[in-house]
Structures are given as structure tokens and as C-alpha cells.
Amino acid sequence: MAKTVVLIELDRGQLKRPSLNAITLARQLGSDYALLILGHSLNEVASSLVSYGASTVLVADNPALAEPLADRYAWVIAEAMRKLSATTLLASSSTFSKDILPRVAALVDAPMVTDVLALEQENGETAFRRPVNAGSMLATVRLSGERRVLTVRATAFPTPAADAAPCPIEPFEFDPASLPNDTEFISREERASDRPDLGEARVVIGGGRALRDKESFDRLVGGLADSLGGAIGATRAAVDTGLAPNDYQIGQTGKVIAPDLYIALGISGAIQHLAGIKDSRIIVAINKDPDAPIFQVATYGLVADLHQVVPQLIGAIKAG
Ligand SMILES: Cc1cc2nc3c(=O)[nH]c(=O)nc-3n(C[C@H](O)[C@H](O)[C@H](O)COP(=O)(O)OP(=O)(O)OC[C@H]3O[C@@H](n4cnc5c(N)ncnc54)[C@H](O)[C@@H]3O)c2cc1C
Numbered sequence: 001m002a003k004t005v006v007l008i009e010l011d012r013g014q015l016k017r018p019s020l021n022a023i024t025l026a027r028q029l030g031s032d033y034a035l036l037i038l039g040h041s042l043n044e045v046a047s048s049l050v051s052y053g054a055s056t057v058l059v060a061d062n063p064a065l066a067e068p069l070a071d072r073y074a075w076v077i078a079e080a081m082r083k084l085s086a087t088t089l090l091a092s093s094s095t096f097s098k099d100i101l102p103r104v105a106a107l108v109d110a111p112m113v114t115d116v117l118a119l120e121q122e123n124g125e126t127a128f129r130r131p132v133n134a135g136s137m138l139a140t141v142r143l144s145g146e147r148r149v150l151t152v153r154a155t156a157f158p159t160p161a162a163d164a165a166p167c168p169i170e171p172f173e174f175d176p177a178s179l180p181n182d183t184e185f186i187s188r189e190e191r192a193s194d195r196p197d198l199g200e201a202r203v204v205i206g207g208g209r210a211l212r213d214k215e216s217f218d219r220l221v222g223g224l225a226d227s228l229g230g231a232i233g234a235t236r237a238a239v240d241t242g243l244a245p246n247d248y249q250i251g252q253t254g255k256v257i258a259p260d261l262y263i264a265l266g267i268s269g270a271i272q273h274l275a276g277i278k279d280s281r282i283i284v285a286i287n288k289d290p291d292a293p294i295f296q297v298a299t300y301g302l303v304a305d306l307h308q309v310v311p312q313l314i315g316a317i318k319a320g
Pocket residue numbers: 207208209210234235236237238249250251252253254265266267268269270271272273276286287288289292304305306307
């Protein structure tokens with residue numbers, strides 16, 4: 001029986017690739033692990049998961065799970081943990097897992113640690129390292145009891161190779177009539193975009209308060225992102241002032257990213273923003289204040305007015 005269940009995140013049946021990184025921690029924990037997916041019409045995505053070294057790919061496939069309603073998902077995941085006698089539930093940190101895993105922890109009466117960065121062994125006991133105070137400090141946490149629920153920082157664990165012998169795919173049987181029925185899915189609103197997903201993009205352009213208005217944000221941050229095939233991110237100040245939508249926010253209370261290239265436009269570099277970008281491979285900052293803290297973490301910095309230099313940069317990239 002699998003001792004660990006790794007919850008793999010899907011978006012309307014499509015795999016969210018950062019969620020695979022939780023498998024790496026499952027491997028480090030050393031016990032058997034099952035991959036669990038929930039949704040509807042999942043044959044294709046289930047087949048894509050068979051070579052990640054799991055003992056099984058467990059598929060909870062039902063029309064009632066077509067949308068990720070947190071109370072229903074939590075109920076099914078808790079059932080799966082009980083039926084497998086699993087002691088550990090793992091998922092990558094995301095809005096999805098933040099919504100669902102605390103509910104599972106309550107249902108199975110397990111302690112929960114979020115944003116695990118590393119596994120540590122202390123005197124034969126397992127402990128987990130996690131950031132506190134927006135990543136300015138690290139805590140090492142040991143859990144008591146049989147069961148545990150963990151989310152991992154996807155950027156702290158490499159993507160696992162899919163090179164194992166294929167494992168079986170098993171339906172997870174449950175009685176749909178037993179599902180909690182207190183919340184109802186009504187609609188989904190989202191922007192159609194050809195840009196890569198912020199959490200998965202190799203290039204991200206971040207915009208700050210200095211963009212001043214939405215037109216400038218779209219033209220300069222969006223224009224540079226499009227010229228480099230990147231995604232758009234924003235500071236909380238940019239979101240709060242209406243320059244960018246909430247799901248663009250990067251940082252302590254937004255998304256944590258680790259692209260190959262992050263370009264910060266008019267961003268001061270507050271600790272809460274840095275918490276979301278510090279694992280980026282190369283950070284480029286454009287800011288008119290030479291003392292802006294962002295320059296302390298930037299690989300390359302340009303002291304300049306972004307309204308002047310960004311259009312030149314876009315023009316130069318387009319000119320080839
Ligand atoms: C509990 C808590 C959680 C938070 N979570 C987050 C979070 O998740 N993400 C986040 O980003 N913030 C977060 N914050 C807010 C954070 O503290 C900062 O206020 C925010 O990041 C600042 O955003 P900014 O850099 O866009 O704005 P500012 O700090 O106002 O910086 C604007 C920068 O633009 C520069 N500038 C101005 N004009 C130009 C120009 N023409 N050309 C070039 N540069 C120019 C300025 O020199 C300045 O450095 C949080 C705060 C708290 C208290």
C-alpha cells in the first residue's frame with residue numbers, strides 16, 4: 001500500500017507541470033507513493049503519469065469533480081488517504097492546493113506544513129525546512145503523529161524524470177452521493193491569453209507601481225513580454241492600484257516563480273516581492289533610483305526611466 005499520496009494538479013484535465021515537482025519530495029521520503037488526480041474524462045492525462053515511479057495512478061473521475069470545488073475535492077482526497085492507509089499527502093504549493101489541502105488536513109486530523117523547501121534528517125527523525133517572514137528566515141519543523149499533509153515549493157525541487165517502468169492506472173471508487181453538496185460551481189472568468197503561464201514561463205516581465213496607468217502597463221510590460229515570448233507578473237502595489245489583475249501578483253502573497261530570466265520594471269524590491277522571485281536564474285532591474293533595493297539582488301541593473309528605455313528595448317529586440 002502506498003504510504004504517500006501525491007496530489008497532481010489539473011486544470012480542466014490538463015496537467016499543471018509544477019505540480020509534478022512534489023514527486024521529488026515523495027522520492028526523498030523513500031516510501032511507496034501513489035499519484036492522485038481528480039476531475040472528469042481523465043484517461044489521457046492519467047496515461048501521461050504512469051512513468052513517474054509511482055506504485056499506481058489513482059483516478060477519481062466523475063462529472064461531480066469536473067470543477068475543483070474545494071469541499072468535494074478535500075472529501076475525495078481524505079477518502080483516498082484512508083483507503084490507502086496513507087500517512088503523507090503531498091502537493092505543490094499553488095492556489096489550488098492552498099484551497100484544498102488545509103481541508104484535507106482537518107478531515108484526516110493531520111498537522112500541515114506549507115511551502116516545504118527541503119527535507120532534513122535530524123537524529124534519525126524527519127524534519128522539513130520552510131520559509132518564514134517572507135523568506136528572510138528559514139524554520140525547520142518536525143511533526144508529531146502518524147499522518148502529515150505537506151505542500152512543497154515547486155521551485156525548490158527539480159522536475160522528476162519520467163523514466164520508470166509504467167505503473168497501473170486504477171479508478172478510485174467512491175459514492176458520488178456522499179460528496180459534500182454545499183457549494184455549487186457557477187462560472188469561471190478568465191482572460192484568453194497566448195502568453196505562457198506565469199508559474200511555468202522561462203521569461204517573466206514584472207511591472208511595478210511606476211507604470212502609473214493600465215495603458216502603460218499593457219504597452220510596456222506586455223510589449224516586452226511579447227517580444228521575448230514571456231509571461232507578465234506584477235507587484236502588489238501594481239495590483240492594488242488597478243494596473244494589473246490579481247493573478248499576476250508575484251511575491252509573499254502572490255505566486256512564487258523561478259524563471260531563467262526575470263525583468264523587473266519600476267519595482268523597488270520590497271522583501272515581500274523578492275520572496276517570489278529570488279530563485280530566478282537571472283534578474284534584470286530597470287529603476288530610476290540607484291538606491292532601490294532591487295539592485296541588491298539584480299544580476300544586471302539599469303538606472304533609467306523605464307518610460308524612455310523600455311520602448312527602445314522593445315524596438316531593438318523586434319529589430320533583431
Ligand atoms: C503582508 C504583506 C504582504 C505583501 N505581499 C506582497 C507580494 O506578494 N508581492 C508584492 O509585490 N508586494 C507585496 N507586499 C507589498 C510590498 O511591501 C511593496 O509595497 C510592494 O512590493 C511595492 O511595489 P512596487 O515595487 O511596485 O512599488 P514601490 O515600492 O512604490 O516602488 C516603485 C519603484 O519604481 C521606481 N520608479 C518610479 N518611477 C520610475 C520610472 N519612471 N522609471 C523607473 N523606475 C521608476 C521607484 O524608484 C521605486 O523603486 C506585501 C506587503 C505586506 C505588508
